[in-house]
Amino acid sequence: MPLSGQQIVRAPGRINLIGEHTDYNGGLVLPMAIDLETRLEFTSTDDRVVDVTRTDTGERAVIDLGQRATPATGRRGDWTDYVAGTAWALADAGGWARGFVGWLSGNLPLAQGLSSSAALELASAWALSAGEPPLTDRMAVTLACQRAENEFVGFPCGILDQFAVAFGVRGAALLLDCRSLEHRPVALPAGAALLLAESGVTRQLRDSGYEQRRRECEAAAAALAAIDPSVGSLRDARPELLERARDRLGELLSRRARHVVTENERVLAAVRAFEADDLPAAGRVFVASHASLRDDFDASVPAVDRLVEVAAAVPGVHGARLTGGGFGGAVVVLADAGAADLVAGAIRAGYATPSGHEPVVRQVQACDGAGLAAAPAWT
Numbered sequence: 046m047p048l049s050g051q052q053i054v055r056a057p058g059r060i061n062l063i064g065e066h067t068d069y070n071g072g073l074v075l076p077m078a079i080d081l082e083t084r085l086e087f088t089s090t091d092d093r094v095v096d097v098t099r100t101d102t103g104e105r106a107v108i109d110l111g112q113r114a115t116p117a118t119g120r121r122g123d124w125t126d127y128v129a130g131t132a133w134a135l136a137d138a139g140g141w142a143r144g145f146v147g148w149l150s151g152n153l154p155l156a157q158g159l160s161s162s163a164a165l166e167l168a169s170a171w172a173l174s175a176g177e178p179p180l181t182d183r184m185a186v187t188l189a190c191q192r193a194e195n196e197f198v199g200f201p202c203g204i205l206d207q208f209a210v211a212f213g214v215r216g217a218a219l220l221l222d223c224r225s226l227e228h229r230p231v232a233l234p235a236g237a238a239l240l241l242a243e244s245g246v247t248r249q250l251r252d253s254g255y256e257q258r259r260r261e262c263e264a265a266a267a268a269l270a271a272i273d274p275s276v277g278s279l280r281d282a283r284p285e286l287l288e289r290a291r292d293r294l295g296e297l298l299s300r301r302a303r304h305v306v307t308e309n310e311r312v313l314a315a316v317r318a319f320e321a322d323d324l325p326a327a328g329r330v331f332v333a334s335h336a337s338l339r340d341d342f343d344a345s346v347p348a349v350d351r352l353v354e355v356a357a358a359v360p361g362v363h364g365a366r367l368t369g370g371g372f373g374g375a376v377v378v379l380a381d382a383g384a385a386d387l388v389a390g391a392i393r394a395g396y397a398t399p400s401g402h403e404p405v406v407r408q409v410q411a412c413d414g415a416g417l418a419a420a421p422a423w424t
């Protein structure tokens with residue numbers, strides 16, 4: 046039985062400006078929520094059944110939260126796990142998980158590394174909470190949604206995506222220390238344009254090297270801790286220690302660790318550059334980050350490398366890099382605001398997706414995090 050009128054929750058996607066594969070190493074990230082979003086129109090009910098229809102495919106799912114109350118009984122291996130998993134994690138954190146009838150829509154592309162999964166989790170959290178802010182604070186709901194993904198869906202992501210979707214701030218990127226969870230907005234220079242170019246290589250992180258990279262980072266941290274017991278994660282490692290530990294780490298783990306250690310430094314360098322309005326300096330850091338992801342972390346693919354090269358060579362572009370987990374997905378391009386249209390046109394003309402089509406390239410704006418469409422979140 047419907048409990049209230051219809052409400053709409055919107056949950057944005059995100060791009061990560063810099064700080065890739067650092068979140069699960071206790072490091073630094075600099076994402077922003079973007080103006081591409083998942084929308085969930087819903088009417089709360091007084092039972093524990095979610096009846097949700099995807100307006101893009103017409104697919105309808107009826108999710109009995111009572112039957113799918115734990116990861117052991119509830120996982121189905123499809124998109125409904127994000128909804129059922131969020132209900133499980135919210136309830137476990139002391140929140141509500143109430144039924145609703147809903148319609149999912151929006152313009153956030155799937156499988157392009159833009160956090161459509163986290164957007165679905167955050168949108169579900171609001172709908173399951175009947176449109177009230179889920180849990181007591183935003184970090185608690187962020188952590189619950191991450192837990193849904195880690196333990197219910199079964200994907201060992203860090204906190205980056207759920208954090209960006211929950212905490213987005215219009216006009217700003219977000220600097221997060223993934224160890225202390227301290228964060229602050231970093232205003233983006235007015236003269237900067239951020240473009241998102243889709244490589245056309247869709248990614249399924251679960252089938253990619255993501256989990257393996259995570260294990261490699263853990264192995265590197267353990268090897269470093271054997272030399273210096275103060276190292277709890279790669280966040281604690283310094284370049285000198287990596288140098289000393291070269292033989293113990295071996296070639297592969299040395300490269301993995303070097304990416305994480307240097308990427309944390311690049312996040313701080315990017316923040317300094319943005320705060321000084323120095324786009325060329327920020328662009329150089331973007332370029333170095335991509336090279337590190339490609340050469341040390343082996344998280345890129347040739348099509349994405351090509352897209353980065355094409356974008357970086359366009360006049361008005363300061364730098365370009367893979368954004369998100371990698372193994373396909375999208376590239377973020379930092380350009381002069383006045384050049385955005387020309388840059389987008391030049392990338393479309395200069396890069397063809399593996400299927401031979403023009404890539405999707407769009408300018409994105411930093412926007413607010415998930416919440417009811419009619420009212421700002423957590424005011």
Ligand code: GLA
Nearest residue numbers: 065066202203204205369370
């Ligand atoms: C994916 C994961 C994040 C993060 C990035 C890489 O998006 O979901 O937690 O690890 O990859 O930076």
